[in-house]
Amino acid sequence: MTRIATYREAINEAIREEMNRDKTVVLLGEDVGRRGAFDVTAGLSEEFGRQRVFDTPINEPFILGTSIGLALTGMRPVAEIMFQDFAYVAVHMIDQAGYWRYDSVGQFQVPMVIRIPQGCVPGHTEAVEASFMRFPGVKIAIPSTPSDAKGLLKTAIRENNPVLFFEHRRLYNQEGEIPDKEYTTPFGVAAIRRTGKDATVVATSDMVNVALQAAGKLAEEGISVEVLDLRTLIPLDEEAILESVRKTGRLVTVEEGHLTGGTGAEIASRVVKRAFQYLRAPIERVASLDIPSVEDMVRPDVNKLVATVRSQISS
Amino acid sequence: MITASKEELVEMFSRMLKIRCFESAVPSFLPYPSLGQEAVGVGGGMALRKDDYLLYSHRGLPACLGKGMSLKQIASGRSKTGSPRYRGVPMDASLGILGVSPNLGTDYAVAVGAALSAKLRGTGQIAMKIGGEGSTNMGEFFQSLNMSVIWNLPVVFLIENNQYAFYTPYREVIATQDVATRGEAFKMPAKTIDGNDVEEVYLAAREATERARAGGGPVLIECKTYRLAGHFLGDPDGGRWYRVGGPQEIEQWRKKDPIERCKAKILQRGYLTEQEFQEIERSVHSEVDDALKFTQESTSETPDDSLKYVFAP
Numbered sequence: 001m002t003r004i005a006t007y008r009e010a011i012n013e014a015i016r017e018e019m020n021r022d023k024t025v026v027l028l029g030e031d032v033g034r035r036g037a038f039d040v041t042a043g044l045s046e047e048f049g050r051q052r053v054f055d056t057p058i059n060e061p062f063i064l065g066t067s068i069g070l071a072l073t074g075m076r077p078v079a080e081i082m083f084q085d086f087a088y089v090a091v092h093m094i095d096q097a098g099y100w101r102y103d104s105v106g107q108f109q110v111p112m113v114i115r116i117p118q119g120c121v122p123g124h125t126e127a128v129e130a131s132f133m134r135f136p137g138v139k140i141a142i143p144s145t146p147s148d149a150k151g152l153l154k155t156a157i158r159e160n161n162p163v164l165f166f167e168h169r170r171l172y173n174q175e176g177e178i179p180d181k182e183y184t185t186p187f188g189v190a191a192i193r194r195t196g197k198d199a200t201v202v203a204t205s206d207m208v209n210v211a212l213q214a215a216g217k218l219a220e221e222g223i224s225v226e227v228l229d230l231r232t233l234i235p236l237d238e239e240a241i242l243e244s245v246r247k248t249g250r251l252v253t254v255e256e257g258h259l260t261g262g263t264g265a266e267i268a269s270r271v272v273k274r275a276f277q278y279l280r281a282p283i284e285r286v287a288s289l290d291i292p293s294v295e296d297m298v299r300p301d302v303n304k305l306v307a308t309v310r311s312q313i314s315s
Numbered sequence: 316m317i318t319a320s321k322e323e324l325v326e327m328f329s330r331m332l333k334i335r336c337f338e339s340a341v342p343s344f345l346p347y348p349s350l351g352q353e354a355v356g357v358g359g360g361m362a363l364r365k366d367d368y369l370l371y372s373h374r375g376l377p378a379c380l381g382k383g384m385s386l387k388q389i390a391s392g393r394s395k396t397g398s399p400r401y402r403g404v405p406m407d408a409s410l411g412i413l414g415v416s417p418n419l420g421t422d423y424a425v426a427v428g429a430a431l432s433a434k435l436r437g438t439g440q441i442a443m444k445i446g447g448e449g450s451t452n453m454g455e456f457f458q459s460l461n462m463s464v465i466w467n468l469p470v471v472f473l474i475e476n477n478q479y480a481f482y483t484p485y486r487e488v489i490a491t492q493d494v495a496t497r498g499e500a501f502k503m504p505a506k507t508i509d510g511n512d513v514e515e516v517y518l519a520a521r522e523a524t525e526r527a528r529a530g531g532g533p534v535l536i537e538c539k540t541y542r543l544a545g546h547f548l549g550d551p552d553g554g555r556w557y558r559v560g561g562p563q564e565i566e567q568w569r570k571k572d573p574i575e576r577c578k579a580k581i582l583q584r585g586y587l588t589e590q591e592f593q594e595i596e597r598s599v600h601s602e603v604d605d606a607l608k609f610t611q612e613s614t615s616e617t618p619d620d621s622l623k624y625v626f627a628p
Contacts, residue, residue: 026435051435062424062458069428072413073368074436077428092418099417102624105400107408109627137625160627 002179008172010146011040011115014153015078017182019048022076025157027053029063029080029115037082038117038172060086064093064114071112071162072100078157084118084128084166091131097162098137110137111160113153118205119169120256120299125292127257129166129204133233133266139187140233142166144208146176148231151185158184168205188235192244196226199250199309202241202267204230207254207300214305223313233263241267242275249280250312254300259287281312319514321586323361327513328577329595330357330380335574336603337386338376341610342548344390345404347374351511351543352477354573357381358516359445359473359538362524368411368429368442370422372475375415378445379405382412386602391609411440420446420453423472427459430470430533441469441527443520448494448537449480460501460535469527472535473520475510477542482557498535510538511573514580541568 005013019025031037033045033055045053056063060081067077081087087094097110118127129142141156141163143149149167156163193208194215203211208229215225226244230237245251251271253264264285271283286300286308319327331353338348349356356371360381363369371378379389389405391397399407406414413429416422426444433440450456451474463470474494478485491497498505508519516538523534543565545554555562581587587595 057458057462059454059458061421061455062427062462065421065424065455065459066428066431066462069413069425069430069442070432071428072425073429073432075432092421093424096416096418096421098625100414101627103402103404104406104408104414104624105402106624106627107399107401107406108413111627139626 002177004175005146005178006172007146007149007167007174007176008038008040010150010178011153011167012042012044014150014157015041015044016047018154018157019044019052024074025052025076025078026070027078028056028067030058030082031055032080036080038169040167040172041080060090061093064090064097067112067114068093068097068100068110071110072108076111076157078113078115080115082117083124084116085124085126087114087116087128087132094132094138094162094164095135098135101161102137109160110162113156113159113163113165115165115167117167117169118256120288121169127255127288129164129233130255130257130262130266132164133263137161138234139163140166141187141231142204142233143231144171144205144229146174147178148185148191150178151183152187152231155184155187159187166205170206185231187232188237190231190237190240191229192226192240193229194225194227196224197248198224198313199252200226200228200241200244200248201252201254201305201309202228202230203254204233204263205256207256210300210302210305211254213302214309217302217306218309221310223309225309238270238274241271245271245275246278249278251279252284252286252305252309252312254286254305256299257288258290259285260290262287281315284308284312317518319517321584323517324514324577324581325586325595327357327361327517328574328581329599330361331377331513331574331577332596332599333386333603334377334380336599337606340603340607344610345376346548347546348544348548349374349377351568351572352475352540353377354513354516354577355473355475355510355538355540356445358513359443359520362517362520363441363443366411366438366440367524368413368426368433368440369445370413370426370443371415371445372447372450373404373415373419374447374475375404379412383410384412386606387609390606391612393614394609394612396612420450421455423453423459424455426470426472427463427468430463430468431466433469439528441471441524443471443473443524445473445475447480448474448476448478448485448489449483451494451497452488457497457501460498460503460533463533464501464503467530467532469530470533471520471523471527472533474535474537475540476537477540479542479546479557481546484559486559493537495535495537503533503535505535505537507537507539510540511571511576513573513577541571543569
């Protein structure tokens with residue numbers, strides 16, 4: 001029925017399965033043909049050959065521009081941006097990818113996936129997914145479990161639109177259950193990772209683990225927290241968030257990126273608009289401080305989230 | 316000496332004249348005038364096959380016409396009845412016309428992707444990217460030269476050196492003076508030609524595309540031309556104030572007008588008589604007049620319609 005696999009293995013499997021299923025899928029990026037910086041693409045160039053799995057120079061605009069050209073003309077590229085902040089080097093390419101179908105009034109489509117490992121380490125201090133919610137025509141998937149990593153990536157590769165696929169380096173070794181049978185995970189459907197009635201915590205990626213640990217600690221104090229894993233930011237499962245907030249009356253968002261202009265800011269705005277009368281307390285956002293540092297004191301952790309929920313409940 | 320055929324040369328003349336008249340009649344349609352540099356897009360576009368891919372510069376109408384779009388299609392594409400339809404710059408998937416990136420000079424890499432796609436699929440298609448000399452300062456240009464050589468891709472880079480990028484003279488921003496020289500750094504075959512001789516552009520482009528198609532790899536062709544008008548429709552003083560050689564520089568280049576030179580060639584070779592030319596010119600004006608009607612059609616969209624085509628199903 002299911003078996004255990006790591007998040008890393010799940011991603012590798014997804015790519016392998018989709019490359020077997022569809023010969024137009026190709027993999028490109030820095031070192032992807034040579035295992036990849038984090039071993040995620042190990043074995044793929046050996047299996048599919050260097051025509052379908054190939055290395056690029058260090059030039060993100062080139063990697064993504066080439067991907068757009070491939071996608072416009074009948075191929076389905078899966079490109080990799082090695083570290084999340086390198087995506088900022090090629091923002092205009094991500095922007096353009098979302099523009100081409102619209103400006104051609106449907107004549108063209110841009111089926112491309114951009115895999116982006118995240119995880120704050122020295123030199124790479126930001127989590128960037130929030131920045132890319134603003135690019136019309138571009139979807140965003142951000143899995144927190146091996147099962148979702150595989151399912152969402154398969155969906156992403158089959159999508160006829162540009163998709164940013166945010167992986168997380170701290171999750172690569174995390175194990176989880178993966179269905180044996182063929183499956184995909186739909187976009188725009190959040191997962192309730194833990195049910196509760198006193199507060200809703202909305203998270204993605206590794207912050208889902210932080211949220212679950214916090215929920216466990218708060219349960220010991222008699223506080224019941226519902227944890228929502230968004231899985232995709234574009235499309236966003238607004239209904240799931242609203243339904244939960246209507247039940248609990250309290251919302252806390254948690255993200256690894258900076259506070260200002262983060263995913264929490266966007267979600268909070270929407271919830272205030274559509275569920276104002278259900279809120280028993282102001283919405284709280286837990287995020288990294290707005291400073292270019294990677295110290296632990298900057299980033300959200302279990303203690304900070306616990307303290308925030310506790311304080312929101314008692315306010 | 317290889318020459319274009321009579322039919323080809325007359326067709327080139329006709330298309331360049333169509334663009335000249337159309338832009339003169341509706342300068343705001345695509346407000347980056349091609350005045351004086353029509354030969355590059357027309358000659359380059361006509362060297363391509365129907366299923367080859369084309370990306371052009373923002374001064375794109377000559378290239379679209381060269382590749383095979385009609386004036387009517389160009390003029391009507393932004394309205395609901397257009398066939399094909401486009402928002403912004405002309406695109407035609409049936410002719411492989413991918414358009415141009417809104418970020419100048421970034422789509423050299425898109426051309427690489429299209430050429431790579433053709434190579435992987437083994438179809439014999441090639442990709443051509445036409446760009447101005449100013450855009451060759453973008454990093455994507457250099458990387459595209461580099462990697463298209465390493466990957467041996469069927470792509471032709473046709474550079475329109477009209478000597479000014481917006482207001483800036485090329486000598487101030489291109490150390491090698493010739494863009495073709497930049498190809499040498501990446502071991503790419505490159506040449507510089509007279510961009511105001513449409514036949515020379517056409518033959519050079521055809522030679523390059525056939526070489527690429529046969530697996531010979533990428534080629535860089537720099538077409539020396541000149542922008543007679545300003546960069547943009549609204550340029551102060553018609554774009555005369557920043558010319559390195561003063562406004563008289565424009566007059567010097569007007570004498571090398573590509574349309575006049577093409578006509579002179581056709582007459583000199585006895586392909587057409589003066590009277591036959593008048594027939595052609597009448598026909599061109601008539602076609603332009605017809606196309607103008609379509610530019611009057613509304614291009615505005617309802618709020619609902621404007622939401623369509625953001626995502627593919």
